[in-house]
Amino acid sequence: MAGGRESGGRESEKKGGMMRILFSAGFLVGVVAAGAATAETDDEALAFARHMAGECASCHLIGVPQPGIPPIHGLDPARLVDIVAQYRDGTRQHRLMNAIASNYTDEEIATLGEYLADVTGR
Amino acid sequence: VTNRLSISRRRMLIAGAATAGFLAAPTHYLRAQARTRIVVVGGGAGGATVARYLARDGGEQVEVILVEPKEAFTTCFHSNLYLGGVKDFDDITHGYDRLTGDYGVEHVRQRAEAVDRDAREVRLADGQTVSYDHLILSPGIEVLYDAIEGYSEDAAQVMPHAWIAGEQTRILRDQLMALEDGAKIVMIVPANPYRCPPGPYERVCMMAMALQQQGHTSSRILVLDQKEQFSKQALFEQAWERHYPGIVEWQPPLLHGGIGAVDADTLTVETDLETIEADLVNVIPPQLAGRIARDAGLANETGYCPVLADTMRSTIDPRVTVLGDASIAGDMPKSGFSANSQAKVAANAILAELAIKPAFPARYANTCWSMLAEDDGVSVGGVYVPQDGRITALQTFISQPDEEFPVRRRTQSENIGWYEAIIADMFG
Numbered sequence: 001m002a003g004g005r006e007s008g009g010r011e012s013e014k015k016g017g018m019m020r021i022l023f024s025a026g027f028l029v030g031v032v033a034a035g036a037a038t039a040e041t042d043d044e045a046l047a048f049a050r051h052m053a054g055e056c057a058s059c060h061l062i063g064v065p066q067p068g069i070p071p072i073h074g075l076d077p078a079r080l081v082d083i084v085a086q087y088r089d090g091t092r093q094h095r096l097m098n099a100i101a102s103n104y105t106d107e108e109i110a111t112l113g114e115y116l117a118d119v120t121g122r
Numbered sequence: 123v124t125n126r127l128s129i130s131r132r133r134m135l136i137a138g139a140a141t142a143g144f145l146a147a148p149t150h151y152l153r154a155q156a157r158t159r160i161v162v163v164g165g166g167a168g169g170a171t172v173a174r175y176l177a178r179d180g181g182e183q184v185e186v187i188l189v190e191p192k193e194a195f196t197t198c199f200h201s202n203l204y205l206g207g208v209k210d211f212d213d214i215t216h217g218y219d220r221l222t223g224d225y226g227v228e229h230v231r232q233r234a235e236a237v238d239r240d241a242r243e244v245r246l247a248d249g250q251t252v253s254y255d256h257l258i259l260s261p262g263i264e265v266l267y268d269a270i271e272g273y274s275e276d277a278a279q280v281m282p283h284a285w286i287a288g289e290q291t292r293i294l295r296d297q298l299m300a301l302e303d304g305a306k307i308v309m310i311v312p313a314n315p316y317r318c319p320p321g322p323y324e325r326v327c328m329m330a331m332a333l334q335q336q337g338h339t340s341s342r343i344l345v346l347d348q349k350e351q352f353s354k355q356a357l358f359e360q361a362w363e364r365h366y367p368g369i370v371e372w373q374p375p376l377l378h379g380g381i382g383a384v385d386a387d388t389l390t391v392e393t394d395l396e397t398i399e400a401d402l403v404n405v406i407p408p409q410l411a412g413r414i415a416r417d418a419g420l421a422n423e424t425g426y427c428p429v430l431a432d433t434m435r436s437t438i439d440p441r442v443t444v445l446g447d448a449s450i451a452g453d454m455p456k457s458g459f460s461a462n463s464q465a466k467v468a469a470n471a472i473l474a475e476l477a478i479k480p481a482f483p484a485r486y487a488n489t490c491w492s493m494l495a496e497d498d499g500v501s502v503g504g505v506y507v508p509q510d511g512r513i514t515a516l517q518t519f520i521s522q523p524d525e526e527f528p529v530r531r532r533t534q535s536e537n538i539g540w541y542e543a544i545i546a547d548m549f550g
Contacts, residue, residue: 096503
């Protein structure tokens with residue numbers, strides 16, 4: 001991810017997406033249950049999503065088209081979650097992705113899906 | 123989060139009054155002071171990646187200085203594709219302008235000569251010093267010229283190793299293109315461990331492909347290996363049979379009896395059994411961790427640097443992180459992908475210690491693609507986690523000899539696409 005795509009307004013847009021993660025994925029359940037998702041936990045969820053996306057970025061160009069490797073950005077979150085879950089349970093076959101996804105929890109996959117859905121353009 | 127920097131942040135803080143003032147102040151290890159200075163030595167897959175992630179996520183609290191003499195970096199990965207004529211030299215060479223311009227990394231274009239770990243300084247080739255709060259060494263390998271009799275830095279101008287990409291890679295390509303049909307190429311390959319385990323055998327494929335495209339029908343490549351077996355062996359041997367029949371001969375020590383002297387004046391290679399006259403000799407010597415890391419006392423008896431499995435931090439000095447080929451990374455091979463993956467774990471660990479980011483569990487990955495021929499690629503890789511203090515393979519995978527053609531074509535497309543991603547991940 002180049003600096004240009006991550007600077008300025010897009011980060012603030014992301015926070016909306018990360019709030020969805022807090023609710024949809026049960027991430028940081030205690031905070032959500034208390035109905036008091038603070039800026040700090042929101043930042044933590046965003047930091048975690050960015051960290052996970054960093055793992056993907058070794059192979060996937062995030063935010064721009066790429067030959068030879070499928071895009072993971074800009075997809076409907078539910079679709080990305082489905083795909084990664086299929087790699088994890090082996091119904092979708094790709095040696096590297098099967099190995100990578102075997103490590104992921106449901107929460108991590110949901111977090112990643114929400115984060116990457118919002119990344120568009122370079 | 124913007125990575126654009128104020129003028130004051132971009133100043134060069136080497137030697138001079140600024141550094142003197144910095145050193146005079148009481149310092150505590152990686153405490154969250156106004157600016158923590160992180161010095162990165164080496165701008166390859168490990169160094170460039172860690173510099174980018176630290177600058178991207180560290181905000182105004184960290185100052186990232188990248189010490190790298192080159193203006194632009196030529197990647198070892200895909201340098202074999204340049205040899206094969208698949209890529210241009212410019213395609214595998216990348217500048218640091220995004221790292222400096224978009225992320226605010228300070229690029230000091232000097233060779234780092236030495237580390238004074240007590241003073242926490244890096245001495246540069248021009249005699250100046252750069253102080254650090256934390257040091258990241260990603261120096262890659264040092265090629266051991268002395269390990270092969272008759273070989274030297276001078277001899278490498280005639281018998282290139284091309285195992286540190288750049289001018290050496292160009293020399294090898296130029297020599298390859300100048301060969302007449304009927305030429306004999308000899309490649310000397312080291313024992314483990316070394317940078318890019320499948321690299322020599324991919325190189326054989328790419329050289330053979332280039333010779334075919336030049337219309338050669340009787341040129342030969344003799345591989346004198348210093349080990350009895352090698353990475354992806356079944357896949358490479360199948361490829362040599364399938365794509366380059368009669369061109370490649372691979373000899374383990376059992377067959378050649380051992381490598382003797384090489385002679386750059388006569389282009390000859392001695393083995394225990396014979397003296398071989400060649401038209402091109404590619405000597406890939408044994409290697410160790412980059413000299414700066416060894417001279418700093420950060421390597422153990424293996425000549426590589428032991429690190430903590432969850433942070434890539436040196437087990438010898440907690441103020442130093444060692445990435446990539448120079449490190450002992452458990453089950454991970456020495457590859458650009460490994461270094462890139464390790465860099466992101468290391469960046470998170472450092473920023474977590476500075477309380478800038480939460481600490482996330484270390485997870486590593488690697489894939490080594492090899493191009494065998496046009497539309498034929500294979501890969502080997504794995505996912506790794508710290509276990510009992512060692513980076514341990516959780517899962518590994520490798521392409522299979524009986525794969526259908528479309529699978530191979532897809533793997534090669536991935537190889538090409540992957541390169542674009544890792545370059546963006548390294549350099550922005």
